[in-house]
Amino acid sequence: MIIVLKPKISKKAETEVIQEIRRLGYRPHIMRGVARTVIGAIGDELTHTSLETLANTFPKSVESVLPIQKKYKLVSREAHPANSTVKVGKHVVIGGNKFHVMAGPCSVEGEKQLLTTAVAVAKAGATMLRGGAFKPRTSPYEFQGLGEKGLKLLAKARKETGLPVITELLSENHADLVAEYADILQIGARNAQNFQLLIAAAKTGKPVLLKRGLSMRIQEWLLAGEYVLANENPNLLFCERGIRTFETYTRNTLDLSTIPIIKQEAHSPIVIDPSQGAGRADLVMSMCKGAVAMGCDALLIEVHPNPAEAWSDGAQQLSLNHFATLMQELKPFIAAAGRE
Amino acid sequence: MIIVLKPKISKKAETEVIQEIRRLGYRPHIMRGVARTVIGAIGDELTHTSLETLANTFPKSVESVLPIQKKYKLVSREAHPANSTVKVGKHVVIGGNKFHVMAGPCSVEGEKQLLTTAVAVAKAGATMLRGGAFKPRTSPYEFQGLGEKGLKLLAKARKETGLPVITELLSENHADLVAEYADILQIGARNAQNFQLLIAAAKTGKPVLLKRGLSMRIQEWLLAGEYVLANENPNLLFCERGIRTFETYTRNTLDLSTIPIIKQEAHSPIVIDPSQGAGRADLVMSMCKGAVAMGCDALLIEVHPNPAEAWSDGAQQLSLNHFATLMQELKPFIAAAGRE
């Protein structure tokens, strides 16, 4: 930690700060600069008491306290310099040279809706099936998902198409149930710092796709991922789905800069969800092209046989035709990005 | 719902939109304006399929869809014009004429720390004790709370001081346990849209204090409160604790405008947490004065016998002396606000 002292404080005030740093187990190292004196406190920030309280303890002497160490370890490139890959089901490997597309309806609504979609997206080239069985809804009066019945339909669609299945986990109490049916457990944006849920998901051993929270800084997202790795589950996928900003034209602002940043800071694959990111079907095509070009490992796209009748988020789901066209148009960009 | 059509679309395109509105169960009502044609779709938005998909279904004909109805019912002043009050323990009533202060440490760290604080804040005029037994931490390597041992210490402090106790509920699985010890269950900002947790908290029957999420719009906060009321628990308290903005001087931006807004839209009491709101002890005094003047019903303040040694959030906790001074300085503002 770096402790910046206020200018012109007395020798006595300075000594008090230094003694406190020592008392908390750090070794102080003093640098006298032109405008400020700065103290480096040598010691492991992950195992010692934080010094961030010093500005509160000595409000007249301490101007600011700057942490130096990164708080995440296991997700960091420092811990694991090579890219990690995540194996899903028997044949899918995310994070390698092959590019993946996970597609399907926002909510599982019934057998016909799901199977029609699954067959169509498989035909168009999708390599995984998405679909919500438990749905987090802003209002208690909105459709909350089919629950276990939805999970069973997903398993049936997997059997028919061979596509592994990703679905959202909403409750600690459902972790075992969802893990029984799903190939990837999705943690939604609103639960991205529901640490109990992250731990429960990690403990199932299944791959965990962690969406970025609506106002989560990248460091916080990495730390949430750390909860998965620290609970002995190495199968972590980060998924950017748009952050909340002042803009109202789109539902969220898709932050595609997360692709190079996550690649730089962490070793886990990065997935982009342009459907949530825009909240509008008409922007999905362009965003997919950008995400592919910037090097993401997979896309997560909402597709519905009849978006106008969708029980949730109809405004952002692609029709089956629209999805097939998208898959065609992505091809040259996947090739330009050096992926299959 | 109001459907705004694009200018200069054909009669045929218009008819298709109107037929779709009818098919989804609404009665269309057409208004031809100077620059646009607008269709009012008459029907209950809470029970019908949403029309928000129309812009996706007819991208060339429909410019935008504007919802008219508010999505929340039970929390609304329309449903309950008078102020609600929430009874806590045997003697405390929040939302009435008496102003309340909930004070105590961020985390329960041990018997001596908690009892010292409890006795001191009671003496200074606090009417409730706060303290975290289960702590949500951004990093898995930070102190996660004493758990049930912390709850027992809170119960002991209540017995010694007579102060009812508020503590955070983190996991659905702990709902009964925490409700056994606490007088108010707190739902933290990171769990404000963890709907499963809200339902579990509501079902205990204990009062629920719902913090605003870091990037929650007021309408979403009201809807999260609706989850509590809709699960037959009328004892809801809203708590503003700062939102996330671009500013970096403070940890969060405390949005005091929530006081008049919640009073206008809803009937439940509103509590302000200036400790989380600022993340800095030196701003708490001023924020408390503003909150009292603007008409909040209670304050939630972090107090620690030795902030420099706090196991969590030391930078924002007040010392016992600082808290006693605060309580003195608040008196004229409480009187000016017409509260006791």
Next chain:
Amino acid sequence: MIIVLKPKISKKAETEVIQEIRRLGYRPHIMRGVARTVIGAIGDELTHTSLETLANTFPKSVESVLPIQKKYKLVSREAHPANSTVKVGKHVVIGGNKFHVMAGPCSVEGEKQLLTTAVAVAKAGATMLRGGAFKPRTSPYEFQGLGEKGLKLLAKARKETGLPVITELLSENHADLVAEYADILQIGARNAQNFQLLIAAAKTGKPVLLKRGLSMRIQEWLLAGEYVLANENPNLLFCERGIRTFETYTRNTLDLSTIPIIKQEAHSPIVIDPSQGAGRADLVMSMCKGAVAMGCDALLIEVHPNPAEAWSDGAQQLSLNHFATLMQELKPFIAAAGRE
């Protein structure tokens, strides 16, 4: 305009609102819905008094007022369905099939620095030269640009390389001076709603590149562009350079969704500035690829012969080698996007 009335108001209160709508020159059209009564006010919102005050005038009767018309006209696709192109200098046309790259130093620092850069970027394939002669700086103690001397150096570099020149206009008083030397006038993010400056820039007749303000909604950006077109200058370019969000890893959050959105709403070309957008040279490559794939018309990139010695924004400028590599790597994406 759509006026939403509060539920259960009296007939008399309703009549008062309707009379006021009539008095302000609109024709009221009443729709009685299930939960609310809604009044459509027929009349041109661009020429009539706004009705947005109704909620202030009748706080007990009017719940909300929703505008229907878009406020911009000339920048809109409705006014001009085809893409506009902007001719720059004698040979450059932006917005057509050919993709353009504007490159050069953040600030013009001297003849050698500028000419070295200009020759190198031209060789690497850039088609325009950028460079700041007047610099807006957050602090009055930072380098403010070489002024007219910088403009002369830009003109010299243009003569030597044939590259047209883009530079920032900071002051109404410099409009004629800057227009004398520059081929495009750039309006920076901090001046994006400095309407006097926009008017002065428009009146020079030179093409105007309008950066998006740090917290400008897309509708506001379009309206700022409207100031240029309404002052009889059709040569407008929009330039996204990142918005301000809560994220601190990058200096700004580059909002690439502006590419499909501007293409949809407006007819002017869209340029992306990844240097400002990221504030970090190491992210520029990836962002350029994404921008190209998503369909932008040109890139604006900061390049410096020795970023470590740059007098401004050194952290985000590419070296000459880094730029040459970038131009090579962009080629397959430009081809995939169907551009030259």
Next chain:
Amino acid sequence: MIIVLKPKISKKAETEVIQEIRRLGYRPHIMRGVARTVIGAIGDELTHTSLETLANTFPKSVESVLPIQKKYKLVSREAHPANSTVKVGKHVVIGGNKFHVMAGPCSVEGEKQLLTTAVAVAKAGATMLRGGAFKPRTSPYEFQGLGEKGLKLLAKARKETGLPVITELLSENHADLVAEYADILQIGARNAQNFQLLIAAAKTGKPVLLKRGLSMRIQEWLLAGEYVLANENPNLLFCERGIRTFETYTRNTLDLSTIPIIKQEAHSPIVIDPSQGAGRADLVMSMCKGAVAMGCDALLIEVHPNPAEAWSDGAQQLSLNHFATLMQELKPFIAAAGRE
């Protein structure tokens, strides 16, 4: 500056960084910590080349660069420990014990409108008159103000009521004209980083009220204020008017924490504008109470004889009666804050 090195870099890489620090004129001071090596670069950050480029120059060796010094000097409490007061006209002193209220219409619309308002607000207790003669409008089709005619009406109203006058300066070219009529020059939020305008305003010698920009960090606001003081005008007032956030219920989010923060960091008075801050007349009363309690020096409030007919921002202007009631209700809070 503090330079944080990446872990496990070679001795050679470290030496290169150290040499570069020396070459740029700083004295390096090395601290070897547990997880990182940190270099303190001793030298004045205000006069030396910034080291922020080091992370760009040595991307494999340098993790981050942390500035230590504050960039503002003259606005700082360090430079001027006591509160500054600003004299306005002959009798008004802002920043002293007396509390001030500046009230008047958003726009000057005509003689009757202005004089009616001026007389009424003076009678209710306002001590200054506000009114816009030059108006910055998001759309070029909205009313842009009466210009010089508006300034003359403000002078007339001052003569009749004795109230000094505050009005907005929009253009460098109007600085002398506006200064001839006004007692305070207001710089609006959209021009808060229009540094040319700040310099022009400062040079008139008249007091300058600097509104906070929509997405301006407090440090940037202080630096914009530095432009005024550095141009030898000590008569600076900061004015908070709400920042842009994700919330849509209010037009802006009024950040009242700026009151204690500006008091702590700077010596100039702080004014609160709740009318712009909320964008809704119904929230102004509560916000004024909070602002007074938190210690602001003055309020800036929009008042109109007939808000429904206002030519701009009618939704946020108070009626004359509403303003008179406000002034009555504020009295106990002004007293509680120890002001007259």
